Amino acid sequence: MARRRTVSDSVLVAAPPSAVYALVSDPTRTPEYSPENRGARTDHTGSLPVGAVFTGSNERRGFRWITECVVTAADPDQRFAFRVRAIGGARRRVRAGIAGWEHLLEPAVLPDGTPGTRVTQTWTDERTMPDPVARLFDAVATRGPFADFQRRNLATSLQRLRAVVEADVEA
Template sequence: MPRTPRTFTVSDSIVVAASPEAVYGQVSRPALTGRWSPENLGATVHGTGGADRETYVGMVFDGHNKRGPARWSTRCTVTAADAGERFAFRVHAIGLRTPRLRGPIA
């Protein structure tokens, strides 16, 4: 009998004393994620405009991560960029310095 792939969803929520627009302005800038994430060190945004470009669906970036002595990079693509409402991305490759191993990472 063929196995059906499993889909995992991870989510969490907190109450923040800031406007949705202000929060979106922080979480939707991958290059700045290292400022508030305990695991992420920031990101390199692909394409023209780099880190200062407004986030858009289809934007690709490489996230730089660490946990203890372990370090790795992930290739991500933005899947939702609704200012003040929703920011989401798909992680689809992983590697030590360059994300080369493709697959449904997160």
């Protein structure tokens, strides 16, 4: 059976798209809502432009790794996306297709009638390894199919993202 390569989830946020974009387009703020990200480094401040490179520090169940990412879309108040193009330790990284991440922002009306934003976060598996090898890796790294693991991560990430953005707007 072929592995699922794309997972998406959405949340309604009581804030304008500009407030959401300010958060998701600045990787140094990702630890505020991501279950795995512990920090990011970049030569830029604030929202990153297309082509900008950043490194992310990540942790899962005591395992730590670094990713090298490049911004692939930076449409203010609409869409921010990046690709993970390398993964590994501080000195050695495997350069290969790893994953793509996207935040799509759409103006929306909340259930109470106030304006807000629908945030859709999408993860795409860009690994080129054969499915049997991926299943073995996934069983060790995430205790099951990676897509199932990412579905849970996206749900957690989006709930935290909503809380951070709404707190920022209230402040």
